[in-house]
Amino acid sequence: MKINGNQITPGMVIQHQDGLWAAVKTNAVKPGKGGAFNQVELKNLIDGRKLNERFRADETVERVRLEQKDFQFLYAEGTDLVFMDTDTYDQITLASDFIGERAAFLQDGMTVTVEMHEERPIGVKLPDQVTLEIVEADPVVKGQTAASSYKPAKLENGLRVMVPPFVSSGERIVVDTNEVTYLRRAD
Missing domain, CATH: 2.40.50.140 (Nucleic acid-binding proteins)
Structure with a gap:
């Protein structure tokens, strides 16, 4: 499906330079002189390369539906x-x-x-959140305030995340799979 260059929005996948590219960021620019254009940061879906391109409003690109x-x-x-x-x-x-x-x-x-x-x-x-067990957590250091002090903990899958001081080894926690961060204790 053909679309104009100024219609590209973040998350959209387009066919460009014989490859599949996902729009990461877009910025509509209207300079005082000359025509308006869309400054687009693209990421190649196959090899991960990044590219910055300018698309004028009258240019057309092929939108790809995955x-x-x-x-x-x-x-x-x-x-x-x-x-x-x-x-x-x-x-x-x-x-x-x-x-x-x-x-x-x-x-x-x-x-x-x-x-x-x-x-x-x-x-x-992947699902946005998963529940995992902590297999190893450092002990709480006395005198630390709970507001900003986090301690490292090792999860059952081998990854390390920072957790609040009240979380201990053997507990199950919910982890954000996109940011690889602690969210909360599991129910």
């Missing part, structure tokens, strides 16, 4: 991750570095959303 499918995480096999399509039961295998450090949040049976373009996986969206 298909989103639900997949269930089955298991890890070496550095590969195996997922199953919840509709067709077909399995796909993705390299763990395709997801990056957030692959540590994957749990057996977890449902994730895989964004696909022409049957090719482009990205994986």
Whole structure:
């Protein structure tokens, strides 16, 4: 679908320079002299490169719609991750570095959303929050105020997060998978 350059908004995926690019930031500029344009920061969905482009209002670009499918995480096999399509039961295998450090949040049976373009996986969206157990936490240092003092804690998946001093080893906490940060104690 063709759109004008001034219609590009953050989150939109476009076909540009023979690749798929996601708009990260946009800024509509109306200079005193000359025509208006849209300054767009783009990120390549395949290799992660970044690019800043100017699109004039009269330029057209091809907007790409990604298909989103639900997949269930089955298991890890070496550095590969195996997922199953919840509709067709077909399995796909993705390299763990395709997801990056957030692959540590994957749990057996977890449902994730895989964004696909022409049957090719482009990205994986994990649930925004997961509940994990703390396996190791530093003891509280007397005299520290609770307002700003956080201590490091190691989670069952091996990642480290900063937690408030009242949280101890063995407790279950809710973690933000996008920011890799402590949110609250689990119920």
